[in-house]
Amino acid sequence: MAVPRRVVIVGAGLAGASAAGALRERGFDGEILLFGRERHRPYELPALSKEILLGNADEPAWVHDENAYADRDIRLHSATAVERVSLAGHSVLDSEGEEHRYDRLLLATGSHPRALRVPGSDLRGLHLLRTLDDSLALRTALRQAERVVVVGAGWIGCEVAAAARSHGAATTVVDPLPLPLRGSLGDEMGEVFRAVHAEQGVDWRLATAVAGFTGEDQLTGVVLTDGTEIPADMAVVGVGAAPRLGLAEQAGLILTNEVPGGGVAVDSTLRTSDPDVFAAGDIAAPDHPVHGRIRVEHWANAKDQGAHVAGNLLDAGQPYRAEPYFFTDQYELGMEYRGLADPRHDELVVRGDLGAREFIAFWLREGRVQAAMNVNWWDDGDALQALVDRHAEVDARQLRSGDLASLVP
Template sequence: MAEPQRIVIIGSGLAGASAAGALRERGYDKGLVLLGREAHQPYELPALSKNVLLGSADGPNRVHEPDFYDSHSVDLRLGVEVTELRLGERVVVDTTGATHSYDRVVLATGSTPRTLPVPGEDLPGLRTLRTVEDSLALRAALAERPRVVVVGAGWIGCEVAAAARSHGADVTVIDPVDLPLRRVLGPVVAKVFHDLHEQNGVHWRLGVGVDGFLPGGVRLADGSEVHGDLVVLGVGAKPNTELAEKAGLALADGGVAVDGALRTSHPDVCAIGDIAAHDHPRYGRRVRVEHWANAKDQGAHVAGTLLGLDEPYTAAPYFFSDQYDLGMEYRGLADPEHDQLVVRGDLDSRDFTAFWLREGRVRAAMNVNQWDDGVALQALTDAQATIPPDQLRSATLSDLA
């Protein structure tokens, strides 16, 4: 495969900017264009629901230093959106009417916060959290100590609730599932987060969905109402696959279908980050992950694919969260409703590591307020090691790894 003379990356988030950086690090010195909808230089998202919202930072971390793009001859074009990917012509068209020819193209279009298709969904004042402007505006609103209703008890919903309580707001969290984060962590570990928020003053309305939005709050499916000055939606994100679908690329599992090396159904097009439904060699099925590490690592990996390497992307999912005095890291991919849970440490004091085993193998591990075993936990989950539960509870993890 001849080295491409021009690569266009569509999407200037963490995934796209990481791909641009990795290409230059690998010595690629030909034409490189990075197109992004936002007006800001590429930045990372985790701080938006953590440090920025809490007030300990006034902005997120940049992916690269401000002068990186000029000094590395990356043609960074901000505030533009791609409207067409013409595969036959090898051309990308953006909202300014400009066309960008390419030999290879990377789709890193990210995702958009979901809303709920219920009456009142178009009322002004419903908040989502995706951009730095969203985070700063929400922080300013929380500083007024309003009554806050958070719809959704996933990671974003829980982090927003924790930040709102840190500002002194009255907070109610609504979710149709009976425990926060249950789908990710299972009932036992999810109860830890439930109790953490309850002890910090959060009011739960669980096991009931939202039937509609009101000018002063939310109407629930049981007919009751929860009143609030501010409603924040944390009900997941929708992958931005419209461009790929319009171009005729194959879709799968809610995203853009990519092979082990992150190539789409067209050999000149790769897809990474939130939109990539990756044929993961470690798990033997497609995996689509909407987390920081996945965007960063797939961005770095796809550079090799673009330059002709055929190496599979094998990294296990990783994410982290900070809520009140609880910090955690999760590695791997579990089915918590069916996998065997093994706990090392004490759930009640929120000082533990949880393992999820399937057929005796470590499928995932989550350390909570324990920070010494990250390397060992990564090795155990990467290897899907077969370790007896009693050893996971008591043996030195570095020895097991």
């Protein structure tokens, strides 16, 4: 294929901005156009539910310095959406009505938070969390609130609950599952997080769901499916995110339903069904060399795929092999998770002290490491990464007490 002279990137989040920077680092001297819906320059998301909500920071980590885009000749179009892609015309149409041709196109349109479609969902006092502006508005509300209800006990819900308690609000978390984070971590690890929050005063309402919100104009309560009404000054809905697939669908790219929420079907190099179009970040569902068709929404995936796809936009043709990684901080509990386990079926092996919350959890499948999670345990990160990357065949007894570095094949 001919070397591209103009690359258009739709989505100025972590994946898109990382790709733009990596293109320059690889020596690409053609045109780069980067389109983003938000008025802010590209930033990373983790601080939005952590440091910013807690009041420990007022800004996120920016993907690049403010002057980097001009210095690297990356044409950043902030507050500008792309509304149409023409595969035949090799062009995109932006929200200003201007058409831009491309040689290669990267779609990195990210996700949007799911909303609850129940009575009262239009009341003031309900919050979603996805953007920097969302986070700043939510922090202001948490500082003023006395009674907060968090809907959803996933990662965002748990981190928001921790922030709400740090600001002194009485906090209730509602989820239809019997334990928080059960889908990601299983029952035993879910109980660890339930207990951490309970000790901090969180009121858990599990195995029930929200039937509606009450109030005239301003939220005053949350009604559960068991008939209970919880008084609330505000509620935060954290019931997951949906990939922004509209543009890819409009363009006629092949989508997949093989992954939860759907995604843009890409091969192992992140190339879509059109040879000149790639996808990265939350929308991309690659054919992973180890895990098969997956879609990952975490911070590291956006960062790593963005940097990786830059080479393939220039015809490197390299498969993306990285294992998923994410982290969380809740009260005094810090955690890192590497890999991809099925907690319903994989064998759980624990090293360390669950009661003291200083441990490593491993998930094994047919004797091979699928994932590892270290909780308040920071000395073995390199060994854990290697064990996961290589899907090491190990004995559970060795994982509990042996030297981890020596187990790396």
